Amino acid sequence: GESVGLHLPTLSVQEGDNSIINCAYSNSASDYFIWYKQESGKGPQFIIDIRSNMDKRQGQRVTVLLNKTVKHLSLQIAATQPGDSAVYFCAEISNTGKLIFGQGTTLQVKP
């Protein structure tokens, strides 16, 4: 069946360091992936997406890497700031267009 999961439940980094959040997916037919950020008390917020015909996509301070061979997705945040503290979810789009979320990684940024 379809499933999206994350390797680590919590990641703690120093302010200014780079953060890497990982995600594994099981459906090799998935062709579209999204990272969402969820701050406390708020709904998921779109960060960046990537399609399966790409292996890297960059945004503002964020980069998503896709390794289709091992079905692995990562989110890299450069120069992590206190405002980056949140839960990060990877999600894949099913063949019917719905989002399938992973478990989430809590990013804690230490000052």
Place this chain on the structure above:
Amino acid sequence: EPEVTQTPSHQVTQMGQEVILRCVPISNHLYFYWYRQILGQKVEFLVSFYNNEISEKSEIFDDQFSVERPDGSNFTLKIRSTKLEDSAMYFCASSRDSGANVLTFGAGSRLTVL
């Protein structure tokens, strides 16, 4: 920036009671969704809605759940007889296109069933 708004932000109810969660999607959006998140767990898909009918629903969305778009602005989720395990955050989302990449989520409604 346009927002998806949800009410109430928090509702406490007794087991067996009916609950209606309300959502006002972004005005020019055509596709509507409900997701839920049990505390500490991942966000789960419940149902999608387009053109005044359900497009897809998950196994969670059983006969106790229903959705409705009663007018041109509101999108509601009704739980007929709440159970303890219905306690969760319920997120409404909307999109202009069918692709989930343009999904905008509301802040959520926390439902606590006692």
